[in-house]
Amino acid sequence: MAVFDLALCTLILLAALAAVAGPGLFRAVVFFVVYGVLIALAWVRLGAPDVALAEAAIGAGLTGVLLLGAVGRLSRAGADEPLTSRIDWPVALAAGLVGAMLVWAVLSLAPGPGLAPAVAEILPQTGVENPVTAVLLNLRAWDTLLESVVLLAALIGLWPLARGGAWQAAAGPVHHALPDGVLAGFGRLLPPVALLVGVYLVWAGAYQPGGAFQGGTVLAAAGVLCVMAGLVRAPGMAAPLWRLALVAGPGLFLALGVAGMAFGGFLLFPTALAKGMILAIEMVLTLSIAVTLALMVLGPPEGGGAQ
Amino acid sequence: MTVYAVTGALLVALGLYGLIAARGLLRRVVAFNVVGSGVFLMFGALGWYEGHTDPVPQALIITGIVVALSASALAVGLVVAHARVSGGQVLEDDAP
Amino acid sequence: MTALLPVAILLSSLIPAGVTFFLAQDSHRLRNTLSLGGATVKLALIVVMLVAVGQGASYEARLNLAPGLYLLLRIDALSLLFMTLSAVLWLLTTVYAIAYFGTKAELSRFFGFFSLCVGATTGLAMAGSLITFFLFFELLTLSTWPLVVHKQDAKSLAAGRSYLTFALPGSAALLLAIVWLESATGPVLFTEPPDLSVMPDSHLRIIFALFIAGLGVKAALVPLHGWLPGAMAAPAPVSALLHAVAVVKAGAFGIVRLVYDVFGIASVQDLGLGTPLALLASVTILWGSVRALQQGEIKKRLAFSTVSQVSYIVLGAALAGPYAAIGGLAHLVHQGLMKITLFFCAGIFDERAGAKRIEDLNGLGARMPVTSVCFSLGALGMIGLPPMAGFVSKVYLGLGGLQAGAPWVLGVLAASTLLNAAYFLPLLYRLWFLPAADAATGDERAPLLVAPAAITALASLAVGVFAASALSPLGWATLIVTREYLP
C-alpha cells in the first residue's frame, strides 16, 4: 500500500504543479480537474468517503465547470493570460518557508483519535447514524447553517456583477445549443436520473456517505446541463420564485433552530424528533443548494434575454 | 498516512506561490483551490488514526470545500466581469 | 462640598453654545438673548460662589472616565481669580461682539463657538486635576479655530492653519508630559502635590520642558509665539478674546499652575528650572517689544505687545518669590483689562474710521474722543505709568526679582518699559497731536461698541488706583499667595 500512497501523492503534486504553473490556462484547468479526482481518491484511501464525494462533486466537478466556463468567457472577452516564465524568488522563498514550517509541524504531531470516540459515544442521541452527518447537522449545526449562508452570499455577490446592472436578467451568457444535438439528447436523459441520484444522496446521508451538499451538486449539474443544452432557457438571476428557493433551505434551518429554543436551546434537536427535523432541513437545503449552485455556475447575467 | 499530510503541506506551499506570484487572475483562483485542498488534505491525514479518520475534521473539511467553492464562484464572477470591463485578466498595479 | 455650582457655571456657557449652533441665521434676537443671558447668568453664579467661598464653602464635581482617569472640578482662590476675570470680560466682549457684527452672516456658528470658548476657559479655571486641565485646554484650542478662520478668506485660513500647526504639537507635548508624570505618580490633583521623588531628576526635567513646550504655545513664549500675530486676521472681538480673556491667558494660567501646584516652588528650584524659565520669559518680554516696535499695523503691534506682556505673568511664576508671585498673578488681571481695552478700541478705529495702520490714527483724537481716551489709558497702563495697573505689576515683579536674588530682572523691566513707551507713545502722539488727513472720516455713534471699551478702561485705571484695597486684583493675589503658597 505504501507504494500506492507514494505514487498517488506524487501524481497529486505533479497535477497540482501543472495546474498552478503549467503553460496554457485551459490545460491548467483540465489538470486541476484531474487533480481534484486524484484528491478524491486520496480521501477514499484515508477512509473518508463523505469527503471524497464532496471533493469529487464540488471540489473537482463543480469548481472545474466554473473554471472551464470562465476560460471560455475570458477568451471571448479577448483577455488572454499574461505570460510569466520567470520565477518570483521572494514569493517562492516565502511560500517555501510556510511549506517547510508545515512539513515540520506535520511531522512533529503525534496521531491521536481526536474527537472520534466522543462522537461515537453520543451518536445515538443525534438522530443520524453517519458520524460525519451528525457533526455537520447536529453537533456543529451552527457552522453548517452559516456555511449554507456563505454559499448564498457568494451568489448574491454575483448580482452586482451583472452587465449594465441588470441583476434580474437571465443568468449567464447566451447559449446557442442545437435542440437536437448530442448535448441536447444527453440533457433530456440526464435530469430524471440526476434527480434520483440527488435525492438518494440526501436520503442516504443519514446512514452512509452523502448529504445535502453532495446531492444538491448533482441536481445543480443536471440543471446547468439542461440550460447549456438549450432545453430550457436560463432562469432569471433573481426571479421571484428562484429567490424563494434560494432562501428556503437556510430559512427553514434557521427557523427550526430557533424553534429548538422551545426544547431548551438554539439548534437543539431532541433525540426523538432529531431524525425528522434533520431530514426535513436536508431536503429543503438540497433544493436551495441546487438552485444556488446552478445559478452560480451559469454566472451573472451577460445580456441574454431578460425575463 | 503521514505522506498525505506532507503532500498537503507541499500543496499549500505550491498553491501559495501561485496565489501570490501568478499574474493571471484565473490562475490565481486555481492556485487558491490548490492551497485549500492542501490544507484539507493535511487536516484529514492528521486525523487518521487506526484505519479511520476523525469525523470532526471530515465534517469541517466538507464545510471548507463548500466555502472554497463559494469563494471561487465569486472570484470567477469578478474575474470575468473585470475582463469584460478592462479587456485583460491582470490587475494593474496601483502606484503604492 | 457641592457639585452643583461648578457644573452650573460650565453649563451656563455650554447650553447656550449647543442651542446657538442650531439657530437660523436670522434669529438675531434669540441668539443675542442666549449669549448675553449665558454670560450674565455665569457672572451671577460666580458672584454667588465668591460670596460662598468667602464664607468657607468649597466646591467639587467629579466624573469618572476610566480607572485613574477622571475629571475633577474644584474651586480655589486662583480658580476664582481667573474665572472672575474671564466672566467679566466675557460679558463685555459679548456686548461688543453683538454690536460689532450687527446682522452679518454665519453668526450662529460664531456665537456658538464663542460660548464654547468661554465654557472651555471656565472649565480650565475650575480644573482640579492635570487631566481635567488638559481636557479644557484642548477644548479651547478646538473651539478657537473656527473663530480664527471666521472670515473664511485666505488670510484667515492661513492664520487658522498656523494656529493649529503650533497648538496641536503643543498639546501632544502636553499630553506626553501629563501621561508620563501620572504613569509614575498617579493622577495629579492641584490640591495635593504629587510625590516627585518616585522619578529621576532627569525625567522630571524633560517632563517640565514638555509642559513648558505645551503651555508655552498658548502663552506665546518665544519661539512658540509665531501663530499669534497671524491670528490678527480674525475679527476684533476674537482678538480681544485671544489676547485678554482666553487663549494666551490659559497658557499663562497653566504655567502658574505647573510651577505652584504640580511641581511646587521647592522642586522647581531644586531641579534648577526656575532660572531658565525666568530667562525664557525675559527673552520673550524683550523680543516681543522689539518686534512690536517694527509693526506698522495697529493690531500687529498690539499682538506683539501681548507676546511681551503675557510673559510678565510667566516671569512672576518663574521667580518663585512671594512678591514676584503677587505681581505675576495681579498682572494676569491687569494685562487682561488693559489689553482688551486696546483691542476694543482698535476694533472701533477700524470699524468706524477704517484705521488699520498707525498712520491712519492721525488726528482721530478729536473726532473719536472717548475711544481715544480709552486707548490712551490702556496704552499708558501698559507702559507702566503710575498709578495705572501696569505700574503696580511691574513694581511687584521688580521687588520679586530682588527678593529672589535676580536683580537682572530690574534691567529687563526697565528695558521693557522703555520699549513699551517707544511703541505706544507714537500712537498716542498721532491720535492727539497730528492733524487728520483731508479725507478722514470717523465717528463713535456706536454706544454698544464704545461702552465696553470705556468700562474696561476705567477698570484698568481703578485696579491701579485702588490697588491697596483688599478687593483689588493685587489684594486678591496677595491673599492667594499668602494663603496657598507660603507655609
Added chain:
Amino acid sequence: MTPLIALLALPLAGALMAVAVPHRGARIAGVVVVASAGALIMLVAQWGIPHAAPGGWGAPLGIMLEADGLALAFMAMVLAVMAGVCATAAPMRELPTPFWPLALLAWAALNAIFVSRDLFNLYVGLELLTLAAVALVATGGDKALAAALRYLIFALTGSILYLAGVVLVYSAHGVLDVSLLAATLPAPTDRVAMGLMTAGLLIKTALFPFHVWLPPAHAAAPAPASAMLSALVPKASFVILLRLWFEAMPDAADDRLLTALAVLGALAVGHGGIMALRQTRLKQIIAYSTVAQIGYLFLVFPLAGGDGAAQPWAAGAWTGAVFQALSHGLAKAAMFLCAGLWIIAVGSDRLEDLRGLARGLPMTAMAFALAAITLMGLPPSGGFTAKYLMMTTAFASGQVVWALVLAGGGLLAAAYLYRPMGALFAREIPAFTPVPRYLQAVPLVLALLAVGMGVLSDGLYAFLQLGRPGTAEEGL
C-alpha cells in the same frame, strides 16, 4: 428566544428576507435595527456574560457562543453604525438593490464572529464576512471591480493561512474552543499555528504592509458600503486576534513577536498618515486614515501581552485598544457617511469640489469635525480615552516609544484631516443639491457617539471588564 440568539438570528433572518424580497431591503434592515436594539438593551441590562451552546452539546463537540463585554460592545458599535448606514442608504436611489441583502449578511457575519468561541466557526464567519464585503465593494460598479478583486485575493490568502493554523491547533490539541485551548498544555507546533493564524488575520485586518488592498477598495465602494467596510470589517479579524493572543494561547506570546506586531502598527500609523496627506479625494483620505488608525490597535500586543500581561497596567492597555477600535468605528462611519452626502450634494469627493460646503451642509461639517477630533485622539472623545490608557501603560512599562507613536500619529491625523476641514470651511459658496436635515443628522449622531464614548467612558470601561482575559491584570 434569548436576546443573545436574537442578536445572531435577526440579521441572518433579515438577510434571507432581503434576498427573497430585495426591493424591501431598506425596510427589512430597519426592522432588524430596531429589534436588535431591543435585544442588545436587554443583554446590557443583564450586566453579565450570557452564553449559548447551539445544539446543547457544548465544547469540545459543539460550538460555544459567549457574549462577553468585548463582544457586546462591538455588537453595539456595529448596531449603531448599521443604523446610520441604513438611514442614509435608504433614500439613495443610485445604490444597487443587492446592497441590502449583502449589508445584512455582513452584519450577521460580524455578530457571529464577535460571540463565537470556536476557531473553525470563526473561519466560517470570516468567510461570510469577506464574501459579503467584497461583493459590497463590487456594488460600486465597473470602476470598483479591480479593487474588489484585489481585496478578494488578499482576503482569501488571509483566510486560508488562518485555516491552516486552525488545522494545526486541532491536530495538536483535539479542541477548537478558545477557553478549552487555554487550559491545554502547550504543543511544540503552537508557534507555527499561531504564526499562520496571525499572518492570515493581519492580512484581513489590513495591517501594514498587507494594507495595499484597503484604500482602493474602501474608496471605490459606494459611501454607505465604505462606512461598513472601514468601520466594521477590519474589527472582526482584530477581535479574533485579541481572542487568540490574550485568551486562547497567551503563553505562545514571545516578546520579540509582540514587538514586531507593534512595529508594523507604528509603520502603519506613519505610512497611512503620509499617504492620506497626499490624496486629493476625500474618500481616499478617509481610507488611508483607516490604515493608520488600525496601526494603533497593534500597540496593544507589547503593552498588554507577553511578560507585561501580568502587570497591573495591562488591563488599561487592553481596554484602551478596544476603545480605539470602537471609537474609530463610529467616527469612521460618520466620515464616510458625510462623504456620501457630499457626493450627493456636489457630485464629487474631490477636495476642491467640496470647498465651502460647510455653509451648505453645516451639520455634516460639524459631524466631520467631531469625528476628526476622535481620530486625532483629542479630548473629550473615545479616541482620547483610548490614547490616554495606552499611553499610560507605555510609560508605566517603560516602552516610551509607543507613546511617541501615539502622539505623533495624532499629529499626522490632524495634518491630513485639516485639508478636508480647510476645504469645507473655505469662503466659496458652491452650487449644491440640498440634502434633508434628517440625513445630515445621521453622521452627526454617530460622531457624537464617538465623542460621547470619551465622556461617559466609565461605564463602558467597567462593562468591557466583563470576561476580560485574566492575563491582562487590573490596576494602576
